[in-house]
Structures are given as structure tokens and as C-alpha cells.
Amino acid sequence: MRPLFGAALGLTLLAGLAGGGPVRAQDGPPCEVPAYLLTTDSTLSRVADAIRNARPLNVLVVGSRSSTIASSEASAYPAKLQEALKERLPSIPVNLSVEIQGGKTAEDTAGGLVKLVEAKNPTLVIWQTGTVDAMRSVDPDDFRGAVDEAVVALQKSGTDVVMVNLQYSPRTETMISARPYLDNMRVVAQQHDVPLFDRFAIMRHWNEAGDFDLFSNVHGTDMAKKVHACLGRALAKFVLDAARLAPAQQN
């Protein structure tokens, strides 16, 4: 709950009021995301470079199991992100690979991140983390240390970074304490100028606005697919906004 925007936010807000307003998905469920949840101070310069110079955009998504849907990976948010990026950037190839590291804490993942980057050479790494740490109640200071180190290493290896935080999960609220991990990811993002995609706040907004009843007992993957579709689209918008492209270049 502590998004850190600077003066840019004021302008964005004004722009938001004057023009587009919140994003609405063209088809699929209504899942608007208020503009302030998709605004960031930080920029993705390498993504911007790639788009401006019409080079391929290589995205690597690293995450735990909440970055996929069991047995329908093609409906999970990474795949939806790729779809949306392709739609918005028809003139360049958008490649996306996903590394799901189930049950690994930030510290476990951090070690292998740079190797992954060397192997895949992405323009942008989207790192979803925090859930496993929260479930194991890893010391938040250790968690912050691990995320911090990993982000620095990623930046050094010459890639843009976007962080994705935990899911909003009301049903397990009495069992998983998300707050310290959300706060610490926020702090690291701010210190290293990394855009943070606030999945938690966005999903909570949907729950409160009535787009999804995330409390409910659902059998089958239908709802998961819808939520991921919305997340993927929102993430695509977030990434392109953070690349700070002039509107003309997005077509």
C-alpha cells in the first residue's frame, strides 16, 4: 500500500482524467484497473530501446506456482501478457519464456537468476516472488536482502526488471501473512528504481469492486483463467507504460 510515485504521477493522473481513464479489457470479463495501480516512476529503458529500434522483445518470466495454472499454462498470465504485447507491438517479434520454480524462496531463486539470464538473454525479466517466503514466514529482512541482491545482479547483467508481488488471497489471509513481504518488495523496488506490478492491490481491487469473488469456493479452472487473462493484459499495459514510449511508437 505504499506506491511511490513522483511528480510524474501528477501528470499521469491528469492525463488519465483528461483522456483514457482506466483500462478496460476489450473482451472477456470486466476487470478495470485504476490508473494509479498501473503507474510507476521507474522506466524500462531496454524495453524502450528494443521497441524503438524494432528489435525483438525477449521477455523472461520467473515465478512460483502462482504464475501458472496447473494443466493450462497457455491461459496463465505470462501467456496472456505475450498475447497482449504482440497485439500492441505488431511490428516486432515478442518472445516469451517462463521459468516456474515451485516451492522456491526468493533466496533459492536468486542464485540461479543470473545464469538464466545468461542463457536466455532477455530484454526484460519479470520476477514474481514473495509467496513461498510468506508461506514459510522467512525473516522479512532476509527476504529483502535476497530480493535486493537478485535485483542488483539482474540490473548488472544488462536486463530490465519488473517485479510482481503476491496474489491477494482472502481465503488464506488467516494463515499467510503477506504484509511484510509486500512492504519489503516495495522498498527494494523503490531503492533500485524497478517497476513493481502490484498484483496484490490489483486483485484486491477486483475483489472489492465485485469483478471477481476471490473468496469463493470454485471448482475448475474457469475463474483462474479469467483472473490470469486480466492480469496478463494489465501487466502488458504496465510494461509498455513503464517503457515510456511516445504513443505513436506503440503501433
Next chain:
Amino acid sequence: MTSIADPIAGTPLGEAKASHAKTDAAAVSAPAITLPVTGERELRLDLFRGMALWLIFVDHLPTNILTWFTIRNYGFSDATEIFIFISGYTAAFVYGRAMLEAGFVVATARIMRRVWQIYVAHVFLFTIFLAEISYVATRFENPLYSEEMGIMDFLKQPDVTIIQALLLRFRPVNMDVLPLYIVLMLFLPLILWLMKWRADVALGLSVLLYALTWHFDWYLTAYPSGFWIFNPFCWQLLFVFGAWCALGGAARLSRLLESRITLWICAAYLVFAFFVTLTWHLPQLSFLMPKRLEQWMYPITKTDLDVLRFAHFLALAALTVRFLPRDWSGLKSRWLRPLILCGQHSLEIFCLGVFLAFAGHFVLAELSGGALLHALVSVLGILIMWGVAWVISWYKHSADKGASRAKAGVGNADMAGGSV
């Protein structure tokens, strides 16, 4: 007077009566510490402890309209600070008196009995939690949360989990206050003994421990990994400070509290905290926050009782004491009676609150209701807390009353009973 800290602590009535009778003698012969001579119950303590209990309950439920009435939305500190401070205050008040009158050994024995009660309460809550979790684990299904449901994996090895729970190392979310309370109470004999010798030295040592903990990053580990959510090495500061205030410190602070400078510093700090908190809830405003200030200030840790939180509590307490005199007539009004009643039976009502929060989650999950149902569950929970507090005091003053004990002799300490 035993009933101030331990409303139903099981202190036999005879004992309570005895200590009540000796009140004045003890106050006169106090060595390094002074106990208030008055036999009048400090209703402000009950009021604010009752309020803290309500707020803790509401904070443990999913966000709803009532959440906006909890103080954590308007500043750094929250109900936990109030609860721990008042617990320290009342515990020192009651057992400090016992230590002066009956000596170290007897006071320690009474404190240990209290520790045992809190421990049993904690284990009872854990049992309820296990029941809820097991139910959810077997019935709830949503592929969106398959990862988060992994939290139930501990059910697969109950042999380890339950033993760790009994050792206070495995604590589910929202069940961290009682273990903290147990540890603090375990050290209460030592704290009181030090205070009896030199109250200021005891407070000084407490501050030192707090500072050293911050410097060396001390903590207690938990199971399966991690640490205690409320670091006892840090939170002891509030508890000891409460004890120090109860044993004469508050009286010595009164000049400081009456000064206008204190008033303005507190007010300014509270306003500052309010605006900072506002930027968390309205991220649209956060561009107003200087980045350097944020980098210095965040994260404001609850685990280690951040200095900003402690200061926020102090400011709140200073203003409260200033603007709400102990003889304020409103304290006896029937509108505040439910709060006071809950505050007088804090252990039971605290446990009930944790249970109701579990139950509330459960109801909300099963009925998948909207905002109205959420608010309704909160209000209903508070009403239940009030009702049970009423029943407990009824038991105490009517059902359990021995024939030997005249109703008139109980005095003001028991005024809450039966008349709501």
C-alpha cells in the same frame, strides 16, 4: 484488586479480598516504587483495553467498513501497542502490590499461575485453528490459489507441528499476541524485582535491551522457519514502560505531560503520522512524500516495534491522559460500559476475539457475501464479545459468589458486574 489485571484469573476470592484489605498499608510502606493509594478502579485502563480488544478483532477480519474505524489506519501504531502497554501497567499494579505485601516468592507463584492460564488459552485457540484449517484444507478448492493452499501442508506432519505449537514455535497468523504475552509475563517477576530496587534502572535496562536488539538483530526463531512476529526483545519495552508507569512513573511524568510543549510535539507528530498513513491508502497522494524521507522511514517494522510506532503510541497516550481525566464522568456512562466490561475480562475476550475472527472468516467464505455481510459479521462479533464479557462478570459476581462474601464489600473494583 487482583481483578484489574486478572479479571477472572482464578485468584481465589479470599486472596483477592485479603490483598484488597491490605491495600493502604502496602502503599505506605513501598520502598523504591509507589503504588497509587486509591482503591478506585482505573476505568480508563479498562476502557482502552476493551477498545484495543475490539480493534484487534476487527483488524483480524477481512477488510470491511468497520476496518476504517481502527486506529492503524490513522497512524503508525495500532491496538497491539495499547494492549501490551495496559497489560504491563495492570500486571505491575497487581503483582507489584503482591510482591510488596507477600514477597517475591508468592508474587512469582501467582504470576506463574497466570502464565499457565494464558498458555492454556493459547493451546485452546490453536485447537480451534486446527479445526478450521483442516476443514478449509479438505473443502476449499480454487485452482487460482493452488500455491497458497500449500500452507496446509503442515497438516501432513501433525507429529512435528503440534509439538512445535506446544513449544510456542509454530504459531498461525493472528496467534502471536498470546505467546508474546506469555514470555513477557514469565519475566515479570524479574522486572518487578528490579523495579522494587530501582525503577529507573529497570526501565533503563529495558531500553538498553531494545537498543541492543536493534543493533545485533536478535530474534526468536519459529517453526518451520522464520521468527516470532512480535519480537519479545523489542516489545518488552512497552510492557516494562507500562509497569514503570504503574509503579509511580506516571505520577512523575505528570509535569511533563501537562506542559504545552509536549502537547504540541505530540499533536504535530500525530498529524504527521496521519498524513503519512494517508499516502498508503490513497497512493494518488504519495507524490507528496519526499523520497528521501521514505527511504529513511520505511519499512516501519511491527515485528521489532519500530521507534516511530513506539513514539506514535506515546503521543497518543500523552494526549489521551491529558484530555481524558481519570474522574471523567463519561467513564461511568452506560454507553462506554460494553467497552469497559470487555476490558475487564481481557484474556477471555481476547481469546474470544481471535476465535470470532476465525469464525467470521469461515462464515464469510461459506456465504460469499458482500460488503454488508462483512460489516454485519464485525458488528455481530463485537456484540458477542460484549455479551460474553457480561456473562463472565455475572458469573463472577452472582453465580460464583460464596455465601460468606457480602455483596456490599466488593467495592468499586467490581462495579461492572451485572448491572448492564
